Amino acid sequence: MSEENNQNKSRVTESSLLLKDLLIPISIVVAGLFVGAGLYLSGGPSPFPGLEPIVAQNNEAADLTEKVQPPTEDDHIKGDLSAPIKIVEFSDFDCPFCHRFHDMMNDLTDKYPADEVAWVYRQFPLEQLHPQAPAVALASECVAEIGGNDAFWVFADNYQQARGGGDKTPHAELIPQIVVQTGVDTQAFTECFESERLFPLVQADIDQALETGGRGTPWSILIGPTGKTYPINGALPQSAVEQLIEVALQEA
Amino acid sequence: MINVLLRVFGHLSYTLVAGVIAVTLIISTILLPNRTSIGQVLSSDVVSLVDKSAYVFSLLGSLFTNFTTASAIYLFVVAILFGINISLLTFYIRKRQVASKNKKVHLTSLGGFTSAVLGIGCAACGSIVLSALLSTFGAGTLIVMLPLHGLEFGLVGIILLLFSNRYLIKRIEDPLICPAY
Numbered sequence: 023m024s025e026e027n028n029q030n031k032s033r034v035t036e037s038s039l040l041l042k043d044l045l046i047p048i049s050i051v052v053a054g055l056f057v058g059a060g061l062y063l064s065g066g067p068s069p070f071p072g073l074e075p076i077v078a079q080n081n082e083a084a085d086l087t088e089k090v091q092p093p094t095e096d097d098h099i100k101g102d103l104s105a106p107i108k109i110v111e112f113s114d115f116d117c118p119f120c121h122r123f124h125d126m127m128n129d130l131t132d133k134y135p136a137d138e139v140a141w142v143y144r145q146f147p148l149e150q151l152h153p154q155a156p157a158v159a160l161a162s163e164c165v166a167e168i169g170g171n172d173a174f175w176v177f178a179d180n181y182q183q184a185r186g187g188g189d190k191t192p193h194a195e196l197i198p199q200i201v202v203q204t205g206v207d208t209q210a211f212t213e214c215f216e217s218e219r220l221f222p223l224v225q226a227d228i229d230q231a232l233e234t235g236g237r238g239t240p241w242s243i244l245i246g247p248t249g250k251t252y253p254i255n256g257a258l259p260q261s262a263v264e265q266l267i268e269v270a271l272q273e274a
Numbered sequence: 275m276i277n278v279l280l281r282v283f284g285h286l287s288y289t290l291v292a293g294v295i296a297v298t299l300i301i302s303t304i305l306l307p308n309r310t311s312i313g314q315v316l317s318s319d320v321v322s323l324v325d326k327s328a329y330v331f332s333l334l335g336s337l338f339t340n341f342t343t344a345s346a347i348y349l350f351v352v353a354i355l356f357g358i359n360i361s362l363l364t365f366y367i368r369k370r371q372v373a374s375k376n377k378k379v380h381l382t383s384l385g386g387f388t389s390a391v392l393g394i395g396c397a398a399c400g401s402i403v404l405s406a407l408l409s410t411f412g413a414g415t416l417i418v419m420l421p422l423h424g425l426e427f428g429l430v431g432i433i434l435l436l437f438s439n440r441y442l443i444k445r446i447e448d449p450l451i452c453p454a455y
Contacts, residue, residue, distance in 0.1 A: 085314075122339055253310050266311065
């Protein structure tokens with residue numbers, strides 16, 4: 023009888039020790055599961071396209087980059103349309119990573135001849151993160167329509183440079199300032215901007231960015247000489263983009 | 275606590291394990307966002323091995339261009355804590371295995387290991403490790419609503435890892451005795 027009691031006591035002790043030993047790790051696991059569940063339950067298709075905030079939070083589970091529309095003369099392009107390497111960038115004028123990438127792309131296009139590497143700029147404003155970004159994108163489209171490709175690039179370069187350099191001037195002041203720098207007719211610009219009639223162009227670019235797998239900015243697609251596409255996720259260093267260009271050329 | 279850390283990391287092998295794990299995690303995290311293009315380049319038949327390596331190596335520079343300062347700091351802290359966690363866990367398992375074959379020890383270790391994995395997973399929301407997974411889950415919606423845009427999960431992960439490490443250290447400190455009752 024006494025031996026049986028001791029055995030029972032021993033089993034109970036073992037169970038309580040096991041529980042004690044496992045309590046903390048289990049608590050941690052449960053806490054982790056709660057965090058995971060919170061993330062999971064917030065799931066489903068995002069009602070806000072392109073919301074993921076950090077540049078490199080793109081989903082590349084499937085390579086959708088082949089769906090990218092080939093650049094045309096209607097695009098904002100730096101370099102020749104016939105260049106064997108074309109880098110299509112989907113960018114947000116108010117994204118700090120885009121400022122970095124813009125600088126890098128300017129250096130890159132300075133380094134390579136225009137008939138070798140071309141840079142195509144498409145709009146991907148992330149409104150939930152940068153509420154004024156769609157307005158800047160619209161302004162740039164108006165500048166492009168009025169002043170052409172060169173005026174667009176003056177706007178894009180100057181705006182990205184200003185924001186990248188820490189210029190905190192309110193949008194309502196900075197946009198007109200840069201529009202003046204582009205040399206376009208300001209009255210025509212105001213009419214275009216206030217009518218918002220070019221916003222479908224911005225929206226078409228956003229749709230294209232999402233369709234090709236973009237979930238953050240900058241989101242770029244390198245199109246090689248054979249038409250093969252390579253995703254560039256985020257603000258990669260120049261050396262990486264140059265290396266990818268070499269790879270694309272070798273694969274031609 | 276410091277004594278335990280000195281005892282564990284006084285062995286070169288445990289320091290190496292922690293270091294290798296931390297470095298692997300950091301490199302993987304930096305490369306993960308561009309895994310598709312890495313796959314394309316590495317699987318190419320015409321690209322030389324040198325160019326393949328050069329591309330992957332050049333992507334490591336993304337740490338300075340593709341991360342915020344905060345997310346880079348989180349990444350390093352989480353990677354180091356995770357490395358320490360695995361080393362402590364290994365030490366603990368070995369210590370206990372020598373003394374006992376008791377299953378509860380293994381269960382406890384498994385709990386610590388799982389918590390460490392979850393810890394790094396959570397931290398990754400802010401530091402990009404599982405960003406692709408989060409995007410799949412549509413977690414971007416939640417992330418944007420948070421004041422730090424998801425870096426909160428990094429903090430939770432770090433706290434979980436610290437908790438897990440503290441627990442393991444405490445278990446290592448416990449003397450190997452038979453319970454009195």
